[in-house]
Amino acid sequence: MGASRAVRRYSYQAKRAMFESLSDKFRKILKDVRGQGTLTESNVQAILKEVRLALLEADVNFTIVKDFVAAVKEKAMGKEVLESLSPGQQFTKIVYDELASLLGGEDAGLDLKGRPSVVMLVGLQGSGKTTTTAKLALHLKKKGRNPYIVPADLFRLAAVLQLKKLASDIRVDCFDSEPYSSPADICREAFRVAGLKGYDILLVDTAGRLHIDDALMTELRSMREILSPSEVLFVADSMTGQDAVNTAKGFNESIGITGVILTKFDGDARGGAALSMRVSTGRPIKFIGTGEKADALEVFHPSRLAGRILDMGDVLTLIEKAQATFDEKQAKELEKKIKRDEFTLEDFKEQLQQIKKLGSLDSILSMVPGFDAIRKSKDISVDEKELVRIEAIINSMTRGERQNPSVLNASRRQRIARGSGTRVQEVNKLMNQYADMRKMMKKLKKAGPMGLKGLFSRMS
Amino acid sequence: MNESKGKEDRMFKKLKAGFEGLKAGLARTHNAIMGGVEAAFTGKSREDILESLEESLILSDVGVTASTEIVDKLREVLAGRDEEKLRQHLRDSVYEMLKKVERPLEITSSPFVIMVLGVNGVGKTTTIGKLASRLSSEGRSVVLAAGDTFRAAAIEQLEGWGKRTGCPVIRQAQGGDPGAVVFDAMKAATARRADVVLLDTAGRLHTKANLMEELKKVQRVAGRELPGAPHENLLVLDASTGQNALSQARLFNEAVGVTGIALTKLDGTAKGGIIIAIARELGIPVRFVGVGEKVEDLKEFDAREFAEALI
Numbered sequence: 001m002g003a004s005r006a007v008r009r010y011s012y013q014a015k016r017a018m019f020e021s022l023s024d025k026f027r028k029i030l031k032d033v034r035g036q037g038t039l040t041e042s043n044v045q046a047i048l049k050e051v052r053l054a055l056l057e058a059d060v061n062f063t064i065v066k067d068f069v070a071a072v073k074e075k076a077m078g079k080e081v082l083e084s085l086s087p088g089q090q091f092t093k094i095v096y097d098e099l100a101s102l103l104g105g106e107d108a109g110l111d112l113k114g115r116p117s118v119v120m121l122v123g124l125q126g127s128g129k130t131t132t133t134a135k136l137a138l139h140l141k142k143k144g145r146n147p148y149i150v151p152a153d154l155f156r157l158a159a160v161l162q163l164k165k166l167a168s169d170i171r172v173d174c175f176d177s178e179p180y181s182s183p184a185d186i187c188r189e190a191f192r193v194a195g196l197k198g199y200d201i202l203l204v205d206t207a208g209r210l211h212i213d214d215a216l217m218t219e220l221r222s223m224r225e226i227l228s229p230s231e232v233l234f235v236a237d238s239m240t241g242q243d244a245v246n247t248a249k250g251f252n253e254s255i256g257i258t259g260v261i262l263t264k265f266d267g268d269a270r271g272g273a274a275l276s277m278r279v280s281t282g283r284p285i286k287f288i289g290t291g292e293k294a295d296a297l298e299v300f301h302p303s304r305l306a307g308r309i310l311d312m313g314d315v316l317t318l319i320e321k322a323q324a325t326f327d328e329k330q331a332k333e334l335e336k337k338i339k340r341d342e343f344t345l346e347d348f349k350e351q352l353q354q355i356k357k358l359g360s361l362d363s364i365l366s367m368v369p370g371f372d373a374i375r376k377s378k379d380i381s382v383d384e385k386e387l388v389r390i391e392a393i394i395n396s397m398t399r400g401e402r403q404n405p406s407v408l409n410a411s412r413r414q415r416i417a418r419g420s421g422t423r424v425q426e427v428n429k430l431m432n433q434y435a436d437m438r439k440m441m442k443k444l445k446k447a448g449p450m451g452l453k454g455l456f457s458r459m460s
Numbered sequence: 461m462n463e464s465k466g467k468e469d470r471m472f473k474k475l476k477a478g479f480e481g482l483k484a485g486l487a488r489t490h491n492a493i494m495g496g497v498e499a500a501f502t503g504k505s506r507e508d509i510l511e512s513l514e515e516s517l518i519l520s521d522v523g524v525t526a527s528t529e530i531v532d533k534l535r536e537v538l539a540g541r542d543e544e545k546l547r548q549h550l551r552d553s554v555y556e557m558l559k560k561v562e563r564p565l566e567i568t569s570s571p572f573v574i575m576v577l578g579v580n581g582v583g584k585t586t587t588i589g590k591l592a593s594r595l596s597s598e599g600r601s602v603v604l605a606a607g608d609t610f611r612a613a614a615i616e617q618l619e620g621w622g623k624r625t626g627c628p629v630i631r632q633a634q635g636g637d638p639g640a641v642v643f644d645a646m647k648a649a650t651a652r653r654a655d656v657v658l659l660d661t662a663g664r665l666h667t668k669a670n671l672m673e674e675l676k677k678v679q680r681v682a683g684r685e686l687p688g689a690p691h692e693n694l695l696v697l698d699a700s701t702g703q704n705a706l707s708q709a710r711l712f713n714e715a716v717g718v719t720g721i722a723l724t725k726l727d728g729t730a731k732g733g734i735i736i737a738i739a740r741e742l743g744i745p746v747r748f749v750g751v752g753e754k755v756e757d758l759k760e761f762d763a764r765e766f767a768e769a770l771i
Contacts, residue, residue: 053524057523057524057703059703059704061519062515062518124725124728125583125725126580126581126725128580156617157585157589157616157617157620157621158613158614158616158617158619158620159613161613162614162616164613165613165634166612169612210729211728211729212728212729237581237698239579239698239702239705240700240702241521241700241701241702241703241704241705241730241734242730242731243700243728243729243730246729247700247728247729247730263581264580264665266667266668267579267665267666267704268666270704272702273702292580292611
């Protein structure tokens with residue numbers, strides 16, 4: 001019992017740690033930005049400060065953050081706000097787009113020319129090269145390739161044995177490196193054997209090393225000369241701090257990397273190092289490691305990482321969905337009705353159906369940043385059935401009743417309750433809610449021309 | 461098995477390069493920061509100087525909060541504007557934050573059990589190897605316990621260190637229960653009257669609840685077999701880790717209580733500045749720093765030296 005409580009506490013804290021920083025700050029600032037027609041110098045300045053802080057906390061390199069913030073500022077200033085987005089959302093989108101574009105296009109893929117083609121994995125000690133070599137082998141095997149694993153880390157104790165074991169677990173052949181005394185010999189021999197036995201990809205694991213260790217970087221260069229690999233992948237820990245720029249650059253300048261694999265991505269690090277490495281080397285991030293098992297390797301999607309760095313929940317998905325679902329014409333019509341105070345129960349029902357198109361209420365709300373935290377602190381539960389009941393009640397009304405609910409006397413209400421399988425109290429509750437809603441709409445009408453979209457933007 | 465010639469050559473070359481020690485290992489750190497500081501003192505305005513100092517700290521992974529705090533303190537004394545005074549003050553500020561965590565490991569009972577923990581790839585096993593060598597050379601008898609039963613060849617890696625240091629290794633098969641290894645290790649340590657047990661554990665991300673539960677179980681088993689054990693929960697942190705190291709320290713601390721930290725891989729270009737944030741928030745003693753791959757490259761943490769090297 002105690003254990004399971006502790007488990008819950010952990011996952012909660014891990015989540016909270018991710019949640020507390022940017023999304024909360026964004027919410028606070030968005031509150032101020034909202035209601036203003038444009039993004040101004042002063043409100044942009046305030047939010048940019050927060051963006052800067054959040055990126056630094058996510059371990060994005062200081063210099064890159066500086067450039068990034070300057071770029072966002074330029075794009076945000078004086079820009080006309082899209083009608084469909086509030087200024088806050090608009091700004092978030094600018095930041096997000098800028099991040100995603102810096103992180104590069106979708107799915108860089110592997111370049112596997114040559115036969116056999118050679119993929120070398122390089123990096124610092126403990127970044128996860130050996131595990132990743134096995135994962136990559138499994139990934140390629142599943143794609144119908146015939147990979148050959150080559151352990152070339154003779155320095156770390158039992159590194160060769162580790163890779164041999166991993167290879168046998170995933171049933172991929174592994175070169176027997178143990179008789180050899182230098183990585184260069186291993187490369188030569190493995191390449192020869194691969195040609196004879198018809199393997200089409202060599203995956204070469206190398207010893208971890210510091211980018212400033214000249215002797216070891218020279219060793220890597222000589223291995224590269226022997227193998228002429230089509231891919232030299234820099235394996236990096238996603239928890240790396242400011243130093244990511246130095247190491248990635250160091251490796252790139254010294255041996256020329258073709259891409260990056262980010263490991264240990266299943267923790268709570270924001271992975272800002274990815275941005276640093278991508279920007280400082282110009283090389284794409286190709287895969288991410290998401291667990292200890294051999295199949296925990298995923299193709300990298302820049303947009304997802306951008307969301308993670310910004311810790312935005314899925315607010316953009318929500319915006320996109322809402323934009324797609326809310327029919328422009330219908331919305332205009334509704335706006336007119338609200339203005340003329342003609343919002344009927346019929347319209348109400350239509351609105352419910354629109355919301356349902358977005359997905360379950362729970363899933364919609366969880367896309368709102370910070371909502372999970374609110375839900376936890378206030379113990380809010382969302383009753384999906386409530387919507388169904390409301391619809392049933394409205395369906396049990398006559399057309400006339402829907403147009404003019406004031407005719408609903410006690411006996412009519414009883415009939416409706418019976419017809420919808422609810423109780424009179426529930427019918428009464430709905431009618432009260434409807435009355436409240438109309439009152440709110442009257443206020444809204446006075447407040448401004450935002451209409452339904454205004455209502456919606458208030459949700460997030 | 462992998463005591464190959466290439467490796468020995470490499471070791472020899474490294475040795476030839478000289479025993480640079482901590483100061484040398486941190487020299488790059490020092491230079492990087494001083495580069496920033498020196499640039500800062502070439503005819504800039506006060507705020508420019510402060511901003512650039514803050515930048516130096518952030519680039520060392522000190523983190524925004526701690527950096528701001530340090531620079532704010534600096535702002536108060538900046539009235540004097542004397543370069544050397546400022547520099548000294550910045551050093552002192554860092555030292556102030558770190559001196560309370562400069563508490564070397566004391567072996568107070570026998571057998572003294574040290575459980576070594578951390579996320580994957582920070583250098584737990586290597587740290588154990590270096591620690592075993594250090595403690596043996598001090599004349600203590602050391603038992604190694606291969607508690608990482610998960611990762612392929614982790615046991616063999618520890619056995620390699622056992623061979624190198626002459627310390628017995630208590631092990632079971634890969635995939636076995638780490639609790640059972642600990643049980644055996646406690647029994648063996650008592651029977652052999654060992655002075656120290658170094659207990660290796662599998663690397664685990666601090667956010668994985670089930671793996672943290674496993675760690676708690678290992679701790680419980682140790683305590684049941686040997687009251688008071690483990691006497692030290694040594695968290696190994698990689699100096700190249702950024703702000704996430706704070707999260708690691710927090711969650712490992714909540715799970716099993718961290719009593720000491722070893723900061724590894726300080727011989728690269730990473731600065732390990734996050735240790736300042738960890739000291740501020742959690743106050744966990746920093747026992748060791750790793751400044752190279754040689755066994756003697758595990759040094760006792762010295763707050764003054766660290767601060768001097770940083771600024």
